[in-house]
Amino acid sequence: MRPKILCISFSEITADSRVLRQLDLLAEFGDVTTLSYGAQPAAAADHLEVDTKLASLPQTPLGVALLAIRWHSKAELAAPAVQRALALVKGRRFDLIVANEARALPLAHYIAGGTPIWGDMHEWAPEERVQVLSWKLLVAPLMTSICKRYLPKTEAISVVNDSIAELYQEHFSCSTETVRNARPYVELVPEPLTDGPIRLVHSGAAVPGRNLEGMIEAVGLLGPGYTLDFYLIEARDNGRYLRQIQHLAAGNEQIRFLPSVAPHELPEVLNDYDLGIYSLPPQTRNQALMLPNKFFDFVQARLGIVFSPSPETSRLIEEHHVGVVTEDFSAGSLASAIKSLSRDQIWTYKQNTHHAAQALSSESDSEVARGIVRRLLLERSRPASR
Incomplete structure (x- = not known):
C-alpha cells in the first residue's frame, strides 16, 4: 500500500508554484492529500479545501486579544482557517505530513501523533511582513514563538536559499536543507529580438509591497x-490592488496587463519577450535576500534578466552572465540599467540563459527534497525500539 502523505499549505494552492512542484514530487512516493485554499491540484489524490474567506492568522477579536497579551500557545491554533482545517482532517492518519510555512507547523504537530513532519519554511518566518505595523507588533512575535517551539521537534526543515538557512541556524540553532524555487528544465530556445520595441515582462502576484509601481515608473522614464x-x-483582496496598479498605468500605451498564466505554462508564454525585470526595495530581510520563483521562470523562458541588488540573485546573474543588476532600487536605476543594454547585449544574455537553464533548473533541488521524503518515510516504517 502506498504511503499516505498530507500536504498543508495556507495558500491558493493551484497558483502556488513552489507547492505545486512539491506535490509532483510527493506523488512519486505516495497518495497525497492536500489541505489548502483553492481547488484540488492535479497531483493530489484527495483534497480538503479551506474556504478562502477564512484567515490563516488569528485575526478574530479573540485571536487579536491573544496576540496582544502574547498568549501564543493559545493563539497558534486560533486562526479560522486552522480551526476549519482541524475539522476537515479529524480522524485521518498519515505516514508523512508536510507543513508549508511557519503558520502551518502548529497544526501539523497537533495532528501528527508520531508522524514525521517536513517543515518547508520557504522564507524567514519572523519577518514575513514586518513592513506592516500591525504584523510587526502582533504576528511577528507569534511566528518567532512558533519557530522556537516547533522547529526543534520537526524532523526535516527546508528553506528557499542559503542566506535564509543561515538565519534559522543563527536564531533557532536548527539545521535546514535548501530547496530553491527553481523549476524543472524546459526545452525551449531563445526567441530572437524583433525590429520593434524591446519587450520587457514581469510575472508574479499583484500584492502590495512588490514595487509594481516602480516598474511602471521606469517604463515611463525609458x-x-x-x-x-x-x-x-x-x-x-478580490483584485483591489491589481485595479490600483492598472489605474496607475492607464494612459501609458507601452504597458499592458495580460491574463494570468498557469505556473506550468509560464516559460513558454514568457519566451516571446526579451528581458524579465524586477526591482524590489528591501523592506524586510526576505526581500533583501530574495531568490524568487520569477528569477527561475525567466531563466527557463530564456530571457535576459534585470534585477535589483540581492546577494542571492546578483550572484547567479553574475556567475552565469545572464543579465545585469541595477545600481540601487529606484525606478531611475532600473530604467538606466535597461537602457544601457544594446540589442546585441540582450541577445547575448538570452543565449547565456539558454546555456545556464539546465544548471539553474530544479534537478538538484528535487534530489534534496526526494532525500527528505525518503528519509522520513523510512523512519516511519522502522519498528519502534524496545
Whole structure:
C-alpha cells in the first residue's frame, strides 16, 4: 500500500508554484492529500479545501486579544482557517505530513501523533511582513514563538536559499536543507529580438509591497522603444490592488496587463519577450535576500534578466552572465540599467540563459527534497525500539 502523505499549505494552492512542484514530487512516493485554499491540484489524490474567506492568522477579536497579551500557545491554533482545517482532517492518519510555512507547523504537530513532519519554511518566518505595523507588533512575535517551539521537534526543515538557512541556524540553532524555487528544465530556445520595441515582462502576484509601481515608473522614464507586459495573479483582496496598479498605468500605451498564466505554462508564454525585470526595495530581510520563483521562470523562458541588488540573485546573474543588476532600487536605476543594454547585449544574455537553464533548473533541488521524503518515510516504517 502506498504511503499516505498530507500536504498543508495556507495558500491558493493551484497558483502556488513552489507547492505545486512539491506535490509532483510527493506523488512519486505516495497518495497525497492536500489541505489548502483553492481547488484540488492535479497531483493530489484527495483534497480538503479551506474556504478562502477564512484567515490563516488569528485575526478574530479573540485571536487579536491573544496576540496582544502574547498568549501564543493559545493563539497558534486560533486562526479560522486552522480551526476549519482541524475539522476537515479529524480522524485521518498519515505516514508523512508536510507543513508549508511557519503558520502551518502548529497544526501539523497537533495532528501528527508520531508522524514525521517536513517543515518547508520557504522564507524567514519572523519577518514575513514586518513592513506592516500591525504584523510587526502582533504576528511577528507569534511566528518567532512558533519557530522556537516547533522547529526543534520537526524532523526535516527546508528553506528557499542559503542566506535564509543561515538565519534559522543563527536564531533557532536548527539545521535546514535548501530547496530553491527553481523549476524543472524546459526545452525551449531563445526567441530572437524583433525590429520593434524591446519587450520587457514581469510575472508574479499583484500584492502590495512588490514595487509594481516602480516598474511602471521606469517604463515611463525609458520612453519609446520599450514595452512592458504584466502577467499578474490577483491577491486575496478580490483584485483591489491589481485595479490600483492598472489605474496607475492607464494612459501609458507601452504597458499592458495580460491574463494570468498557469505556473506550468509560464516559460513558454514568457519566451516571446526579451528581458524579465524586477526591482524590489528591501523592506524586510526576505526581500533583501530574495531568490524568487520569477528569477527561475525567466531563466527557463530564456530571457535576459534585470534585477535589483540581492546577494542571492546578483550572484547567479553574475556567475552565469545572464543579465545585469541595477545600481540601487529606484525606478531611475532600473530604467538606466535597461537602457544601457544594446540589442546585441540582450541577445547575448538570452543565449547565456539558454546555456545556464539546465544548471539553474530544479534537478538538484528535487534530489534534496526526494532525500527528505525518503528519509522520513523510512523512519516511519522502522519498528519502534524496545
